[in-house]
Amino acid sequence: MFRWGILSTAKIGRDHVVPALQDAENGVVTAIASRDEQKARALADRFGVPYAFGSYEEMLASDVIDGVYIPLPTSQHVEWAVKAADAGKHVLVEKPLALKAADIAPVIAARDRNHVLVSEAFMVTYHPQWLKVRELIAEGAVGRLRHVQGAFTYYNVDARNMRNRPELGGGGLPDIGVYPTVAARFSTGREPLRLQATVERDPKFGTDIYACVKAEFDGFDLTFYCATQMAARQIMVFHGDKGFIEVHAPFNAGLYDHHRIELHNRNHTEATVFRFPDTRQYRLEAETFARAAQGEDVPVFTLEDSVRNQKVIDAIYRAADVEGWVPVD
DSSP states (O other), X not given: XXXXXXXXXXXXXXXXXXXXXXXXXXXXXXXXXOSSHHHHHHHHHHHXXXXXXXXXXXXXXXXXXXXXXXXXXXXXXXXXHHHHHHTTOEEEEOSOSXXXXXXXXXXXXXXXXXXXXXXXXXXXXXXXXXXXHHHHHHTTTTSSEXXXXXXXXXXXXXXXXXXXXXXXXXXXXXXXXXXXXXXXXXXXXXXXXXXXXXXXXXXXXXXXXXXXXXXXXXXXXXXXXXXXXXXXEEEEEEEESSEEEEEESSSSTTTSSOSEXXXXXXXXXXXXXXXXXXXXXXXHHHHHHHHHHTTOOOOOOOHHHHHHHHHHHHHHHHHTTSSSOEEOO
């Protein structure tokens, strides 16, 4: 069993990832660390975890874990990913790993010098619905892919929430803009060449609350919008000359909608629905990561892929300040 340590008691860990880690067939949470030992102990007791530490450093120095999951605020991801790797631990770190592509370089260096696995937690890349989308596109189910369309929005105006605090790495693009980007790249195996974008910031928070993006790939375009102050919505559509694929609730399946994708033919005379009941994408992510960390040859989201995805987000911010197209790389 792969022994997990949780670095902090953050909400995403409490509500989604810790239960998934405990549910995994090949892993178990053995330790939780917080700067407040009472908080660590309370969460440990909630999930039946044997060890609770009052500092991150103490847990990283212990021999009761093999790897860590890091759900800290975005501004602390790089720092603690490096520290965990230097402690000889495998690292699964929440997305976004960094706020700039160049900031990922020290994480890659720490991974390589310590011979550990470090991966950004894009759980969608382990969901069978996205594997199916990729398969359908590769086999030509929609013909020549011409356009990918996406949206990811929610409504959050809580000034205390880290998503609305720029000093913690808040903002819509780091939080959810990464998803249409990674979904298009993952499903097609192609990279955007250039893009245009508009970005709106909240005058009170200073974070980006709305972005509208057009990215040009080799052979098709991606357009998407994301927002943190709009009614909640998720959708991804892959449109070709023979048909299209519509992914319902593509990123939070089970919360926004059911786990399903629909393949429609050119004339709307045929439709095939693929359903994925009881798919636990966080569990699949945890199990795959543990297998890879223990030496099995299974695909995980690499740091090199993290760099490529973050370069797109970096380019969106640059494009918001200029007229016309901006190169991605």
